[in-house]
Amino acid sequence: NAGVTQTPKFRILKIGQSMTLQCAQDMNHNYMYWYRQDPGMGLKLIYYSVGAGITDKGEVPNGYNVSRSTTEDFPLRLELAAPSQTSVYFCASSSQGASGNTIYFGEGSWLTVV
């Protein structure tokens, strides 16, 4: 059971570099999400998507971009990495949105910007 798969699991970036966090789900879910979790803190929504070709900003979108060209994939792009983007990033998916359904999480991507 693959579920939600994120890569890479760990990455160290230098300030100003760019990178893409990959996320794929094999559950045919329409809804996908990117969250970040700072040390000792809860989850903050970065971007979400309700279907292929549709994306929208969450609480903390600045410094990030996303695309959703297929139902399965929802990559998160970091442009010009900054130390404030050091965090754990979680991709998640759910079916039929939030109405009574479960959100499934990937295992996380640990990103350090130095």
Add this chain to the structure above:
Amino acid sequence: GNSVTQMEGPVTLSEEAFLTINCTYTATGYPSLFWYVQYPGEGLQLLLKATKADDKGSNKGFEATYRKETTSFHLEKGSVQVSDSAVYFCALSDVNFNKFYFGSGTKLNVKP
């Protein structure tokens, strides 16, 4: 707006003690409510959920009841084990905007 507030941790208990982690919410409409658990170095996993008022979600000895009148969804377990040590997140889903809102998490430490 929608928000979830849960008690701050860490909560430290001895094995076999009774656990309560408080969670209250603010929401428009009729949200579904969830408890997720995060073990060290892992992603969040669904622990239990309730989709309407007075529903009780339960799993692995944990339970929580959806109380609309007090806007609460407190997590309880009668006898905790060392293996229950983790961070617990309360969450709600917004049926109108297809978003999930999470509390800040409560770390539980269970000592042998």
